[in-house]
Each structure stands twice: as C-alpha cells, then as structure tokens.
Amino acid sequence: DSGVTQTPKHLITATGQRVTLRCSPRSGDLSVYWYQQSLDQGLQFLIQYYNGEERAKGNILERFSAQQFPDLHSELNLSSLELGDSALYFCASSVAGASGRAGTDTQYFGPGTRLTVL
Amino acid sequence: DQQVKQNSPSLSVQEGRISILNCDYTNSMFDYFLWYKKYPAEGPTFLISISSIKDKNEDGRFTVFLNKSAKHLSLHIVPSQPGDSAVYFCAAKAVTGANSKLTFGKGITLSVRP
Numbered sequence: 206d207s208g209v210t211q212t213p214k215h216l217i218t219a220t221g222q223r224v225t226l227r228c229s230p231r232s233g234d235l236s237v238y239w240y241q242q243s244l245d246q247g248l249q250f251l252i253q254y255y256n257g258e259e260r261a262k263g264n265i266l267e268r269f270s271a272q273q274f275p276d277l278h279s280e281l282n283l284s285s286l287e288l289g290d291s292a293l294y295f296c297a298s299s300v301a302g303a304s305g306r307a308g309t310d311t312q313y314f315g316p317g318t319r320l321t322v323l
Numbered sequence: 324d325q326q327v328k329q330n331s332p333s334l335s336v337q338e339g340r341i342s343i344l345n346c347d348y349t350n351s352m353f354d355y356f357l358w359y360k361k362y363p364a365e366g367p368t369f370l371i372s373i374s375s376i377k378d379k380n381e382d383g384r385f386t387v388f389l390n391k392s393a394k395h396l397s398l399h400i401v402p403s404q405p406g407d408s409a410v411y412f413c414a415a416k417a418v419t420g421a422n423s424k425l426t427f428g429k430g431i432t433l434s435v436r437p
Binding site: 207209211236238240245246247248249250253260261263295297299301310311312313314315316317 | 423
C-alpha cells in the first residue's frame, strides 16, 4: 500500500459526459501528479500540482483540468468525453516535486481509476 | 517521440536465473532514472533508482546499471522469483529541469517460470 488513494476504482460513462477523479496523496506529500495509461502505452504525464499550485503540464487535453485543494487532495476533471479517453488514470505523490536536488524524490502511485467511455 | 524505450515487450526466465530488463533513452537532459514494477489492477510500485553520477545501484536482489555514453540502463534481478512476474517500467527525469515529471517507457512483461 503506497498510501496514495484514488476514487473511484472503476468508472463507466458515455461519450460527451463529464467525470471527476479524486486523489489523496500520502501524508506529508505536497506534490500530486496525474498520469494516463492507454492500451499498450506507457504512462503519459498529464499535470503536476505542488502545494495547491500548478507546477507543470504535460500532454493534457484542453477538455481536461485539475486542481489541488488546501487539504492537498487533487481532482482531475475530464469533460466532453470521447471513446479514446478510456484509459487508466494514475495519481502519484511526492514530498517535494521541485527541480534541483529535491527533484530526486520518489513518486508513489495510487491504484488508479479505470475509465471506460462507451 | 518516444524518449524512453523498452524495446522488448516481454521476457520469460526460469526461477533462480537472472532477469535482465533493458531500457534506452534519447534525451540527454535525463539524469535520474527509476524502475517501477506493476501488478495487474494495482498502481506502479517504486523499485530502485539511479542518479547519472553513478553507474550502478544495488538493493537486495535488484541492481540497476547505467551506461550514460550509450544512453542505456538495465535492471538485473538475481535470483528471479515467481513473485517477480509483473510489468516493469523504466522512467527518467531531468532533475534540474523545471519540473519533476517522469517520462516512462511502455513496459516489459516479465514472466518467471517455476
């Protein structure tokens, strides 16, 4: 158990809908990262938040957005869903997440949310 | 553009033998590398890491070797056990970059035969 929790575990929805995925980081971790894993693909970085502020963006679609709340939990919002958005979405957390020496801190992953868009 | 490549999608080894999982990268800015193990229906679990200032890091049965000039790293598991059967992801990042995002390979499925 990594200490990172994600809800829900599974989500089935229809095209055009909007969903929210939730992540609670490990106690003491300030950074939250979101990754997407599609079929036969490695994990693709979407976005990082550090202590409530957006720190970095990866290949995140404009239909997707995220935020980190004062209690450090994070939500990933996916809207206007398409069939191709079906994937596993992982959240990870780390103590820091800044560049420099702190950049070597380990990211710990949650169990993921499996999103199926029908 | 795949900056981290795990060219062999699968590997099968006998229990007790050595497993060697390979990973190549193209981005010369990467200076910190990690291996994660993933079981079905679970998130990736951190296994071992190595900084570019080293060429080897060992933790129990797991050893990671880094060849910077070849932009290649490998994970050695000795001896391999059936419980090691999982998908192994190689990941890299640029520590001095603007963020800590990890760039992952597509993974290698390791099967350890009893």
